[in-house]
Amino acid sequence: MLALTGARQGLTPSRNVSFPFVFSTQQLKRLLHQLVRLPKPHLLDIGPLVGSNVEWFLQKGLKVHVDDCFRHLVQPKAQSKEQTQTDLLREVVRRYPAYFDAILCWDIFDHLTKKQAKELTARIRLLLRPKGLLFAIFNYNTSYPSLLVRHRIVSETKLECQALSTDELPRRLYENRDIQELFSGLEFVSSCLLQNQIREVLVRKADKAV
Amino acid sequence: MRSRLGGMAGIVKLLKPPASKEKYYHSFGKELLMWNVKDQQPEGGPLQGKAPADVKKENLSSRSNAGFRETSTGQTAVVGPVIQIKGELTGSEDLIIDGTVNGKVDLNEHHLTIGPGGHITADISAKRITIQGEVRGNVTAQEMVLIKERGKVWGDIVTPRISISDGAFFTGSIEMEKHVSLNQQKSATKDRPQPAPVVAEKSLRA
Numbered sequence: 265m266l267a268l269t270g271a272r273q274g275l276t277p278s279r280n281v282s283f284p285f286v287f288s289t290q291q292l293k294r295l296l297h298q299l300v301r302l303p304k305p306h307l308l309d310i311g312p313l314v315g316s317n318v319e320w321f322l323q324k325g326l327k328v329h330v331d332d333c334f335r336h337l338v339q340p341k342a343q344s345k346e347q348t349q350t351d352l353l354r355e356v357v358r359r360y361p362a363y364f365d366a367i368l369c370w371d372i373f374d375h376l377t378k379k380q381a382k383e384l385t386a387r388i389r390l391l392l393r394p395k396g397l398l399f400a401i402f403n404y405n406t407s408y409p410s411l412l413v414r415h416r417i418v419s420e421t422k423l424e425c426q427a428l429s430t431d432e433l434p435r436r437l438y439e440n441r442d443i444q445e446l447f448s449g450l451e452f453v454s455s456c457l458l459q460n461q462i463r464e465v466l467v468r469k470a471d472k473a474v
Numbered sequence: 475m476r477s478r479l480g481g482m483a484g485i486v487k488l489l490k491p492p493a494s495k496e497k498y499y500h501s502f503g504k505e506l507l508m509w510n511v512k513d514q515q516p517e518g519g520p521l522q523g524k525a526p527a528d529v530k531k532e533n534l535s536s537r538s539n540a541g542f543r544e545t546s547t548g549q550t551a552v553v554g555p556v557i558q559i560k561g562e563l564t565g566s567e568d569l570i571i572d573g574t575v576n577g578k579v580d581l582n583e584h585h586l587t588i589g590p591g592g593h594i595t596a597d598i599s600a601k602r603i604t605i606q607g608e609v610r611g612n613v614t615a616q617e618m619v620l621i622k623e624r625g626k627v628w629g630d631i632v633t634p635r636i637s638i639s640d641g642a643f644f645t646g647s648i649e650m651e652k653h654v655s656l657n658q659q660k661s662a663t664k665d666r667p668q669p670a671p672v673v674a675e676k677s678l679r680a
Contacts, residue, residue: 327648328648332645
């Protein structure tokens, strides 16, 4: 059984989903359209490195920054998991305050505790420029094993979910109010629940945010 | 016992048959080193007794999986696995680094390959850069950067084209510039605050 942190109780997930699988996305296109209107937009991808994604965004004229926070989800030998996860993006915040026009978080929040998720959101808020966008995915489909995955961009409207390991990670299932609380202080641009029970969220930092 | 220079010459020998009696010139900063490949052959080496053509063929076939190639210019210098260089490394021929370099690497119009055993803590610039080892520093290429499957990069990249293989590791930024000058410094967008400077040990070794 999955180790759920603050999750809904009583769910017994089946394992009928095989990786990789492709699903439709609505927010990626919206995000891209917002970004390409900016002069030399800067994008931070905190997901696992996908070379084709980087090349895809570069081709659209973006400058891409990569800092794989997902690697901290796997327990390092020398440090405790709790310790490394609280360090997520700390160095990036020090170097690039209010620098990015968009941040791709993918599904990292699914694998963090409530406290860690709040800390990460606070840092993301510091990293975003005014009107900067954050793209995140929340998985409600318990038939998906809670694996470390990466999302490869197939097109503006298609993502491919690829499993990176066979080890299951703790997964937190977010209610709507959890997401609203998590992104309090940020404006919701769009939030939609896809047919495969994946919620895509696009939020924006306010123009004159503190 | 093989000296550092002897080890390096031994590797160069693999790419060029010793029978050719060619001399190779490598400039490390202001210092110019020269040695004759035939004179530096290690005695009793594993390849002794084999015909030069066989040696070359064996070497190329054994390294082909790692991505080593004879370059278009036919001149390729090699910094072998046991070599450590501190300082500025410049040159006017293609270079394969399988050793350790701390400082700066500037190959101007030539190709640079960081081999699987290469550990570079330096800003590097070249026409085309292939990374199979580790690079901690900024990377500037006039043509293309290839980060291969086991390549690891901590730093910022400026290049007109890039290819990142699955399994590669990268932390930093990538900027695609159509025309890259090798002396080019990273440009910040006018209305964007300048990023804070990197504290080398802390950020690069994170």
